[in-house]
Amino acid sequence: MPSGRKRPPHERERRRGEAELLRQIGQLQQALTSRAVIDQAIGVGVVIAYARVQPNQGWEILKEVSQRTNIKLREVAGHLVQWPACTWLPPDIHSALDAALHYCKPSAPDDPPPADTGA
Numbered sequence: 655m656p657s658g659r660k661r662p663p664h665e666r667e668r669r670r671g672e673a674e675l676l677r678q679i680g681q682l683q684q685a686l687t688s689r690a691v692i693d694q695a696i697g698v699g700v701v702i703a704y705a706r707v708q709p710n711q712g713w714e715i716l717k718e719v720s721q722r723t724n725i726k727l728r729e730v731a732g733h734l735v736q737w738p739a740c741t742w743l744p745p746d747i748h749s750a751l752d753a754a755l756h757y758c759k760p761s762a763p764d765d766p767p768p769a770d771t772g773a
Contacts, residue, residue, distance in 0.1 A: 690728045697731025700738065705755050715754045722750035
């Protein structure tokens with residue numbers, strides 16, 4: 655369209671509508687990404703509580719279960735997040751979790767410092 659002419663009103667409305675849809679799509683993509691990260695973090699928390707391991711071990715176990723089962727990490731995390739409430743875990747994930755835990759030595763609680771005997 656030549657630069658001196660105004661766009662028809664319906665075209666301006668259409669462009670505004672497109673811009674609004676693009677904005678909404680961006681927000682939805684961000685929300686989905688945030689949800690996946692939160693589910694993964696909570697999934698690690700479930701592993702940490704279940705196995706009594708350190709957070710870095712929890713992440714490694716979560717990744718190991720994902721690799722052993724060929725299930726996306728976010729899906730494994732989603733199952734782990736639901737596990738405490740529904741008390742059921744898909745058998746392939748449960749066996750992979752047990753196998754991963756077998757290779758991961760649970761961390762012992764910190765030993766208290768030695769008592770000062772005053773000697």
